[in-house]
Amino acid sequence: MFKRSFAFLSLLVIASIALTACGSSTPATQAADSGSPATSGNVIKIASQSPLSGDQSVIGVDIKNGAQLAIDQLSGPLKDMGFTIQLAPYDDMANPDNGVANAKQIVADPAIMCVDGHYNSGVQIPSSEVYHSAGLANVSPANTNPTVTTRGYAEVNRIVGRDDVQGVVGADFAASKGVKSVYVMHDKTAYGQGIAEFFQQEAKAKGLEVLGFEGTEEKANFDPIITSIIAANPEAVYFGGMFSQAAVMFKQARDRGYEGMFISDDGFDSSDAAKIAGDTLMAGAGTFYSTVSGPAAAYADTAKFVTDFKAAFNHDPQPFAAQSYDSAAICLAAIQNAIKANNNQMPTREAVAKAVRELKDFKGITGVYNFNSIGDPVVAKYFVIQVMSGDPAQWSANEIVQTLDIAPPAP
Amino acid sequence: MKKYLKPINLMELLRPLGQLIVFSLGSAAVLSIIVLALAIVLNNTAAGDKIFAQLKVSLFAYTVANLPQVLVDGLTLGFVYAAIALGYTMVYGVLEFINFAHSEIFAIGAFVGVEILIALQNAGLIGSGSSLFMDYVFLILAMLAGMAVAGGAAIAMERIAYRPLRNAPRLVPLISAIGVSFFLQDAIRLTESLTTGQFNRIFPTFGNFDKRITFGKIPMGAAELPFSVPIKSFIVIIAAVLMLVVLNYLVNATKVGKAIRAVAQDRATASLMGIDVNHIIAITFLIGGALGGAAGLLYALKFTRIDPYVGFYPGLKAFTAAVLGGIGNLTGALLGGIILGLLETFAGSYLSIFTMGAAGVEYKDIFAFAILILVLIFRPNGLLGENVTEKV
Amino acid sequence: MSNLSFKDLKTTMQSGYLPYLLAGAHVLIGTILVYLNQRSIIAFLVLLSSFFSLYRIKADMRYKLFIGAVLALIIIPVLGVRNIFYLEVIFQISVFSALALGLNIVVGFAGLLDLGYVAFYAVGAYLWAFFGSKQFYTLPYTPGSQPTDLPFLLPSDMFYLFIFLAVIVAAITGILLGLPVLRVRGDYLAIVTLGFGEVIRVLAANLDKPLNFTNGPQGITPIQRPPMPQSVVDGFNAIFGKLVGHQADVSALYNVMFYLMALGIIVIIIIVSRRLEDSKIGRAWAAVREDETAAIAMGIPLVKTKLSAFAAGASFAGAMGVLLAASRTFISPESFSFMQSIGVLAMVILGGQGSIPGAVLGAATITILNLQVLQGLSLYLSQLRQSDAVIPIINFAWKNLSSQLDPAQYQRMIFGLILVLMMVFRPEGILPAQRRIKKLASESAPNKE
16 A cells, blocks of 8 residues: 555656646746846747647648748847747647647737647637637648638738649649549548549549549558559549658559559658659659649759758658748748837737738748738749659659649639 | 477367468458349449449449459458457457557557668668568568567566556556557657657568569450559468467467466466466567567558558557457457458448449448447357356 | 654644635635736646645535635636636636546446547537538538538527537437447447447548538538627626726637536536436446446346436537537537547546546646646747756756657657556546445455465
């Protein structure tokens, strides 16, 4: 009995240590708010929200890292103006409950001026309701669901294309290549399904025959679907979703002897895709993907970003890390403008949100951005890129086969 | 010395092989008949018309032409499930509790094996230029290493998280197992991110595992469908069968196996008979863990990509398979695995055609669970589970 | 030896007027601390823990209820409007407490292991999400292609009716699930319920065709909230405006409203649970839990007993689902994953199976751990990393700490560790049910050789 109670006591001690440790965070935070001498000058924070734990953390952590890198590299001018910029990374666990709770915590911290966030549209939509009610600017690096901006909130912006545009780009490309029949697949996420639905609509409108439309959460075993694909023998297979599924599926389909064309979306743009599928991407009619972030060939900054990112975090950036970098950079630029407009004083949140919307031709590493009245990028450049090598190291040598400037649907 | 010279019990080696063949052929035949009957029924309905308009073949011809490939894919998947299910069922048989963390043991095996192979590839020992023989040797070595680490992890897990709970109420070790499962998922992730910085680990391309043996082409209307099986599917099936046979022999024809069975039947009496119960339970975990580890590498070989959370779904399916067959029963795990693998592949391949796209491949998991619930209604202890009277 | 003096201290603290004073002081100190340090986690925890000290003191029930009511109905809403994060935390604690209490009936009272409890929550949420949004009119459209100018199907005050409807619908779902699995025992039940939970989630993600019922993974939005008259907002500002320090807006008051509703549902659940536990059916549950075979022999109708447990547990989750859908105005299948079911189960086990205060405490502990403690810890670390701070003795600059060692990234690991330690060292939970204490004591006694 004694042993047990001792053990329980030690458990309590551990817990209380953990509590004290985080308790001590509180005075530090508050000291920072009131501009204590320790940090010298005014502290402005940019919050990031993404899944940092759980099985979607692979991408979520790099959204945070992208923002961190942007702050490390680009906050120089603000520092010169006497402001200290910090990142406050929040973990939404890909769960709306956590996302909303964090959003409320973010809103309650007056030092936070801008949110770079959310990977899951399912988390972004309820969380941004909170940002909206507090007038806090939100720049989304990854949410392609139309609802994100169609609500017309003045605070919510995104730098990625919308599902209803990117799906169309893929379908137009397939039509221009003379593809007559296509098999459409998606990953059963809001992102992948959205793109696939719009791909299907546009493909039908362009006279392509859609031989199948399937969604699957499966990450490994695509055999049953490939059986259907081989039987239907479409000229192209479209996958709306992330590389981690698409590349596995493409490889398995090639192994089974499918010779047609593979097309995917910007979730495919990762050198890991080549690591998974290797030379099978080059076989048959080849592999293409549409993206808003150009390859290194189009944007020299992208190559630098990859090098810097690798140096800082010891691994290749995952999809949306570069977009997150740009989102944070947009936040920084807007904060800077708002400070200037406010005679070098701490700006209000409303001023920052307004400054984000009013940014003109912001040149990021993934493109040049202007926002329209609902926060979509005015004209996004879409690239269709062909995979040129099965070697992951050569991923940046992939070639642009088509460049399109497309405006989002009218708000 | 004498006990090592005991003649090998041939019967115990042959019996599981016979069972395997009967189960595979039996369930394949039953499912094929059901699907073909459905195809005949639906042939003249809208579903049949749709497929005819698209591919210019009747629904029945479509079903027949695709059947061989579906059967082979289903069986391969079934053997993977069976190999994982063995670990669940071993532990359940002895301790009567669901070892939720078995799926992470599986993931550990996969990671250790794949990391070793990646290291070998970076060292230039496998990949282009290496001899086929050495490729297979290294594959087996990687698998053995995965089995060793996974088995060790299973023993450690038992010692730390389960042994103190031997006499606790039934739910307590289950929650502990869920805790261990979460812990291990993140432990793998932490290790990977501190060492390689990679989450997605890819099974290296080497040897002839990706090659396919073509058995010819099946005519379907004007088109021809290739029917081929990759070498790695054979490896998976052969390895799984070997594991089953060895395990069966171990449990049913050796002294340790006898002790395991005794502990499973009645722990208190077994200990009165001079059996070290803790020792036997540890051995059970070792065996179950090693099997899980081997299954992990087989999974990585077959499906290429693994991540720290890779164990969850296969683990869930294997667990379902074990329950379907009758948990605690080795043969049941085998049967359950095969049936589940076939069911999933059948559903994934045909559901969309039969329902005209209203329900597609995304329902294959629901389908598996629905069958499980149906089976449990009529056989509450699973297909081969004995109706054990509760120990009061 | 020291143990004895600790005991003495405990007895003095529990006698006379001292407990009244202590508990009152605890509430007061908590309130003042939170009022002065708007964003301090410690202050908030002090305030929240005063519920616990109120519960533990030996005092007149009326005193406890009065102070508790003042704390829950006035102090927390006012402080919550000052910092809506607190309101969100306490709202989530209430939601999860209600879920844990519901699951406690199934797992704790009747001993049926349910790994898919969140399915009933989803049933409730989707019920209001479908009828309380424009979804009915989008039935023929594929997700994303519907016109934007559709009307709402029902007026928003139907929300209240749907709370009751959800109770009924979820209970029926529980019975429908219970019927086929009745013959299944123990661990088989676990896998069947787990499967059921997955089935509901997959259905939610896939019922966007042939008719678009759930909008698939895109989720349903906007979902209506019950109406909030401007007079309520003005009234709140008139009374509490000075204390809050700024004018509360509608969204903050919605938060208060949903918190109060969740609180109301919890009170109902606690009363119902208490009454059920001591009723005939409650004793039947206990009998089935302790020994099914003996229970049948005693003439307890197994079917009815198990079904009623399922139905009772499910109905509460259904009601909370409606509340969730309205408070979030958005619902997608992601909210109803297996992890959620496990989370709620862990709350019940952590608090103590079959223990009503235990379920509430378990829910509070895990929610706070999730939302505040681990998050706060990692924010603090990240702040240290961005500063020039150095660990004094070993002269290690925080900047060099690998970002991979962020505690927020390993929440599941910490959660898992807590579960294991808890089970190994205190398997009966933090606040074990009275009956269970007796049972464990008598069980472990003969085993000691």
